[in-house]
Amino acid sequence: xxxxxxxxxxxxxxxxxxxxxxxxxxxxxxETIERKEENKLRKTCARIEELIAQYGVDTIVLGLxxxxxxxxxxxxxxxxxxxxxxxxxxxxxxIFQDERLTTxxxxxxxxxxxxxxxxxxxxxxxxxxxxxxxxxxxxxRTEDSLGKAQEPLFLESRSGExxxxx
Numbered sequence: 357x358x359x360x361x362x363x364x365x366x367x368x369x370x371x372x373x374x375x376x377x378x379x380x381x382x383x384x385x386x387e388t389i390e391r392k393e394e395n396k397l398r399k400t401c402a403r404i405e406e407l408i409a410q411y412g413v414d415t416i417v418l419g420l421x422x423x424x425x426x427x428x429x430x431x432x433x434x435x436x437x438x439x440x441x442x443x444x445x446x447x448x449x450x451i452f453q454d455e456r457l458t459t460x461x462x463x464x465x466x467x468x469x470x471x472x473x474x475x476x477x478x479x480x481x482x483x484x485x486x487x488x489x490x491x492x493x494x495x496x497r498t499e500d501s502l503g504k505a506q507e508p509l510f511l512e513s514r515s516g517e518x519x520x521x522x
Contacts, residue, residue, distance in 0.1 A: 359414030362407065363489025365455065365481050366418060366435050368394045372481030373404070374489045375411045380496070383489035385482035386411075397438065401445055408446060416448050419455030419488040451492070458487040 363383055365372035371389040376382065389403050407413070418439045421431045439450040462483035 359412045361415045361417055361489060361492065362413040363417045363485045363492065364419065365485040365488055366438050367481060370481045371400055372485035373407060374482065374485035375413065376489060376493055380493055383486045383493060385486045388479065388481045397441065401442065404442065405446060414448060416442060416450045417453050417489055417492045418450050419458060420452040421455055424456060453488050453492050455488050458484045461487055
């Protein structure tokens with residue numbers, strides 16, 4: 357059986373973490389890793405490596421913050437650099453998944469579940485990581501069951517190439 361998939365929502369102050377179940381059907385939130393300084397990633401990477409070992413992860417899905425017009429800004433550049441570093445450190449493939457509007461959707465989930473505003477900050481990145489990972493898992497399952505695509509999908513390989521996968 358294949359290993360699980362780790363989903364990450366990489367931000368300047370936090371990294372939301374989610375992991376797939378063993379059957380690759382659902383994403384569960386794991387934690388939010390707090391970062392002391394934006395450019396210091398040693399402890400963040402060490403914690404991610406611990407989670408990879410703990411959950412038997414063999415693939416990492418990293419949310420890529422693209423603009424609504426499909427362009428990429430500074431945050432996307434930093435996310436790509438982080439993905440490259442993770443790939444080097446862990447030896448695992450890092451797949452970039454479009455994460456547009458996941459934080460908005462995570463906020464909506466928390467509002468609908470009546471989470472108080474002051475408590476949302478602690479979990480919003482973990483929820484966003486779940487949404488990123490769940491989107492990836494759903495697309496993989498659809499691709500596997502249909503053997504072809506019904507609509508274009510944006511995913512990106514570690515080589516930086518984008519395009520329709522189906």
